Amino acid sequence: MTETSNSSTKAQRSPGRGGLSGLLHRHENLRGFLLMTPTLLVMGVGIIAPFFILVTMSLWTRQGFDFDTTLTMANYARTWNEPIYGALLSRSFWISGIATVATVILCYPMAYFVAFHVHRNKMMWIILMTLPFWTSYLLRVFAWKVILGYEGVINSGLMAVGLIEAPLEFLLYSQEAVIITLAHAWAAFAILPLYVSLEKIDKSLLEAATDLGDGPVARFMRITLPLSLPGVIAACFLIFIPTTGDYITPALLGGPDGAMIGNFIQLQFGPVNNWPMGATLSMVLMMWISLIALVFLFITRLAREKIA
Amino acid sequence: MSDLSYIKRPNRPLQIYAILFLVVLYLPVLFIPLFSFNDSVYVKFPLTGLTTKWYVELWSREPVWNALWNSVKVGAAVAVISTILGVIAARAITRYRLPGKNVLVTFIMMPLVIPGIIFGVALLILMSRLGVPLSLFTVTLGHLIVCLPFAVATLLPRFEGFDKSMEEASADLGENGWWTFWRVTMPMVFPGIVASLLLSFTISFDEFIMAFFLTGTDPTLPMYIWGQLRFPQEFPSILALSALILFVSFFVVFVAQYFGRRGLESDQ
Numbered sequence: 001m002t003e004t005s006n007s008s009t010k011a012q013r014s015p016g017r018g019g020l021s022g023l024l025h026r027h028e029n030l031r032g033f034l035l036m037t038p039t040l041l042v043m044g045v046g047i048i049a050p051f052f053i054l055v056t057m058s059l060w061t062r063q064g065f066d067f068d069t070t071l072t073m074a075n076y077a078r079t080w081n082e083p084i085y086g087a088l089l090s091r092s093f094w095i096s097g098i099a100t101v102a103t104v105i106l107c108y109p110m111a112y113f114v115a116f117h118v119h120r121n122k123m124m125w126i127i128l129m130t131l132p133f134w135t136s137y138l139l140r141v142f143a144w145k146v147i148l149g150y151e152g153v154i155n156s157g158l159m160a161v162g163l164i165e166a167p168l169e170f171l172l173y174s175q176e177a178v179i180i181t182l183a184h185a186w187a188a189f190a191i192l193p194l195y196v197s198l199e200k201i202d203k204s205l206l207e208a209a210t211d212l213g214d215g216p217v218a219r220f221m222r223i224t225l226p227l228s229l230p231g232v233i234a235a236c237f238l239i240f241i242p243t244t245g246d247y248i249t250p251a252l253l254g255g256p257d258g259a260m261i262g263n264f265i266q267l268q269f270g271p272v273n274n275w276p277m278g279a280t281l282s283m284v285l286m287m288w289i290s291l292i293a294l295v296f297l298f299i300t301r302l303a304r305e306k307i308a
Numbered sequence: 309m310s311d312l313s314y315i316k317r318p319n320r321p322l323q324i325y326a327i328l329f330l331v332v333l334y335l336p337v338l339f340i341p342l343f344s345f346n347d348s349v350y351v352k353f354p355l356t357g358l359t360t361k362w363y364v365e366l367w368s369r370e371p372v373w374n375a376l377w378n379s380v381k382v383g384a385a386v387a388v389i390s391t392i393l394g395v396i397a398a399r400a401i402t403r404y405r406l407p408g409k410n411v412l413v414t415f416i417m418m419p420l421v422i423p424g425i426i427f428g429v430a431l432l433i434l435m436s437r438l439g440v441p442l443s444l445f446t447v448t449l450g451h452l453i454v455c456l457p458f459a460v461a462t463l464l465p466r467f468e469g470f471d472k473s474m475e476e477a478s479a480d481l482g483e484n485g486w487w488t489f490w491r492v493t494m495p496m497v498f499p500g501i502v503a504s505l506l507l508s509f510t511i512s513f514d515e516f517i518m519a520f521f522l523t524g525t526d527p528t529l530p531m532y533i534w535g536q537l538r539f540p541q542e543f544p545s546i547l548a549l550s551a552l553i554l555f556v557s558f559f560v561v562f563v564a565q566y567f568g569r570r571g572l573e574s575d576q
Contacts, residue, residue: 035396113319134557139550139554142550243423279433
């Protein structure tokens with residue numbers, strides 16, 4: 001209060017610095033926020049406004065080709081009561097969960113290798129490991145379709161060698177195909193946080209453990225693994241959350257058994273043409289993701305307190 | 309740091325694992341160029357012969373060129389805008405002690421972790437409610453949301469490692485704010501800007517899910533590929549197109565990463 005009155009009297013005294021520019025000159029924070037304005041504006045138009053309209057529409061219902069704009073929880077009730085929605089959601093979480101665990105386990109040794117055993121050209125290794133991630137997701141999934149297809153690389157290769165008589169049908173259009181592709185496509189999201197947390201570990205701790213008689217396994221279990229847990233947790237989040245809503249992979253490789261909630265959401269905006277239901281499903285997906293994330297955080301915090 | 313012999317000692321199994329990991333990481337993508345030179349409509353082994361006819365055929369396709377041009381337009385616009393917004397944000401975040409800074413950064417980074425489909429449908433609903441027809445502009449807006457986190461993440465370390473006293477020295481020597489920015493700040497963050505431009509362009513160029521929901525009548529290149537995937541007889545041409553896109557993407561990203569990390573590494 002005193003500050004504002006103070007500044008207003010000052011503004012009156014120096015007319016050259018009056019008004020907005022005077023205010024900005026004195027308040028650094030305000031200048032910072034002003035500088036942020038364009039960025040925040042774009043994010044506002046691109047994120048906040050769509051989010052509010054998404055929430056609103058999720059409370060509407062479809063009426064013929066139009067919407068009934070009375071607010072109702074009817075769609076939410078449907079997602080709760082009709083088993084298909086629950087089944088699709090749990091399948092999505094199951095597929096992403098398996099893909100997440102597989103990716104983190106497979107990437108951990110790799111991140112460990114670069115953090116502890118690569119001494120020259122570390123940057124080169126990191127670029128090499130993350131490079132594919134920057135290229136088209138669509139094309140990487142397409143590549144797996146080429147590999148797993150009915151007459152794809154694996155089937156035609158095995159047949160050419162004479163190992164199998166007929167193509168293996170389970171390769172394409174299955175949950176396994178989706179899991180393999182997701183794990184492969186999101187590897188970079190696991191490697192980077194794992195690498196960062198492993199790289200940060202103070203090497204003298206390992207030395208101390210060795211001096212005190214710990215073997216390699218005990219050293220890893222008691223020092224390296226616990227200290228890299230934040231990286232593991234970050235990796236899990238970074239893979240699990242985006243993949244639950246994935247559309248391309250299940251659409252190209254999942255078939256009916258591998259369809260996920262993302263495909264169902266798309267259907268509502270496409271052929272089914274029930275936008276409010278699509279909005280509701282998006283909201284439900286986000287709520288479940290937040291809930292799972294919170295529970296996960298809670299468990300890891302509990303586990304860490306137990307260890308400490 | 310003392311010599312840690314047990315860490316320095318090469319770990320053979322781990323080395324082999326690392327090599328295998330890289331092979332598996334790159335192998336799937338390598339099948340695309342391999343089959344794009346195969347002289348058969350069927351994408352399968354054994355390969356029947358070497359040909360470049362799919363590339364030749366691609367060259368004469370009008371829709372491919374249109375889609376390419378659309379993608380380049382969107383990508384260039386997204387790269388420039390998201391880099392400018394990223395510079396501004398990174399500057400504001402590092403230069404001023406903003407209250408709630410962490411909240412702001414988290415907010416900007418949000419699109420990284422939220423499933424893209426949710427942003428796609430939410431923007432679609434917004435545009436249709438506002439009566440804005442879907443076009444390359446709506447795609448651009450969608451891509452901006454996707455690319456901004458990457459731009460900020462690329463630029464932030466640059467601005468964070470920035471020595472404020474340099475700017476103060478410039479100001480003391482009589483430069484005004486604008487010239488200080490151009491002559492002192494800019495050159496120091498320049499590699500970050502190049503990296504941000506290149507990465508944003510590539511991400512936008514390859515982005516699918518936003519374009520999927522927000523494209524009007526002009527398809528971007530990934531949308532064109534998506535449309536062609538329904539026709540098995542188009543597979544070889546799409547493979548050729550994909551091979552070209554992958555090659556360019558790898559090259560651009562490699563340059564971007566090199567630029568983006570090089571200076572940072574030597575600073576430390």
